[in-house]
Amino acid sequence: MKETTGHAFGLRLTSEFPLAGLDCSVSETLPSCRLTLVDEHELGRLWPSTGGRRIEEERDARGAVDRFVDEHPDVGYRLFARYFGEVIIERDGAAIHCCPPPVASWRWQRLLVGRAIPMAAMLRGYEVLHASAVAVRGKVIAISGPSGCGKTSLALQLHLSGAASFVSDDVLVLERGGAAMLVHPGIGVTNVRLAEEARMGPHTEELGAVLGRSGRQKSHYAIRRETGPLPLGLMYFLSAGAAAGIEPVDPIPPDLLLGSSFVHAMRSPASLLRLLDTCHALSRSTPVFWLHRGGTAPDELAQIILEHLSTLAVERSR
């Protein structure tokens, strides 16, 4: 079987199958993670029938399981998401075994890219926050906030403006590099809400090739992204706000940072301490701002951000 090798989320990924959006340049210094395909029988063989426990579960309105995360002390973690299949992430994040349903690869790989590989990155020693990111003048601008608040739309509008390059969709992989915080780019795939796609109109062609559409929800594009780690410049936290605008978060409430963690359940004591120390370091090293939307469209918000960044650059140069 021909293997694909590349890097994303700070990991050197070696895959038994083509992975949409994978940057196939290789960095030998990154921690490795092997991606394999298994069938249900093999998945059952890898996961012992006893000794595991459920640590997360979501059900739909009828009570059927939508998704779950199980933990086994010897094996690692088993993730299930309806329509996306199951994966087993080995305890140290060194391998992910995928058991997909019979659907297009870009579709089931959303579980892999959107959940499993970021979780493996955490198990391999990175901290992972829930944020989208672009790079402006060599520094990463992270956009955090609750699910569905428009992080991706804003990142894509910044990317389309030509002033920023895409770094990651919804997942911010952080590595502490001395005083600075480094951000590792995600995978070159982005998920665009249909309403946002309609608003972008012909500009969507600038995003990249369409991989597919999931029902009435989102379109999925292959997108060119930054290739290597970059220092984190600043963070915006999206909030509703009565009027659009930006204001510093000062002092930074620790729970704002702790609460933006991508992974909550799969936490060892060492991982909890790393999360706390990362947030502590972030609060000292990284300017954080509220970005109030105030009903403003993402393209206008992107302009507000670019003006804010220009103002900050002028202030720094004085």
Added chain:
Amino acid sequence: MCRYDIAPDVVLRQFAHETVVLNFRTRQFHGLNPTAGRMMEVLGREATSAAALEVLARDFKRPVADIEPLLSALIEDLLERDLIVRAQA
């Protein structure tokens, strides 16, 4: 005379206006305001609670009698959450 130590499975990190306490055993984070954070830090460092009281009264420029009920209430709260342990003075 009592001495209190920070529990062995607990760590503190001071943020700008808050101290975050992580209890590894319960996997919970706790937030303390600057006054309570300073009290917990001094309590864990001083040989007895009476010595901690003296230090805190000086820090906060208040009489010991003003600080004592606040410290006692905090000690109860921290013990209840297993964030400090009573030790032999």
